[in-house]
Amino acid sequence: MAIWAQITISDVVFNVCITANEGQYSDADHVVPDWSKTDNHVASEFAFAEDELLHNVTLPHDLIDCCTCHTVPCTNNTHQYTADQYYGEVINCVKMCVDLTVPKKTLKNSQV
Numbered sequence: 001m002a003i004w005a006q007i008t009i010s011d012v013v014f015n016v017c018i019t020a021n022e023g024q025y026s027d028a029d030h031v032v033p034d035w036s037k038t039d040n041h042v043a044s045e046f047a048f049a050e051d052e053l054l055h056n057v058t059l060p061h062d063l064i065d066c067c068t069c070h071t072v073p074c075t076n077n078t079h080q081y082t083a084d085q086y087y088g089e090v091i092n093c094v095k096m097c098v099d100l101t102v103p104k105k106t107l108k109n110s111q112v
Contacts, residue, residue: 030107037103045101053093060086 060082066074074080 029109031104032107033098033102034105035102037105042101042103046097049097049100050093053096054090057086057089057093 062079062082063086066076066079074083
């Protein structure tokens with residue numbers, strides 16, 4: 001049985017699939033990053049993974065070439081959409097790095 005849980009870290013929200021195995025997790029359990037277990041080794045792994053993943057995210061030329069954005073808020077819908085897409089790709093990289101490198105802990109529903 002798979003359970004989807006939403007985890008929030010600041011403005012980073014991502015979903016984690018929890019697979020119940022031999023009663024290990026109940027429907028009320030939440031798997032979250034255990035930041036207390038983060039050490040220099042984990043930080044190095046995170047930085048390396050982030051560097052690798054962010055190399056695949058390209059800053060859109062529309063955002064670089066927009067002169068009005070430097071002086072006043074941009075009202076171009078295409079630029080706003082492009083900025084949202086770019087932001088989403090960066091956030092997805094951060095989420096993936098957290099998922100790949102930061103130790104996890106299970107919280108019971110009463111702890112959330």
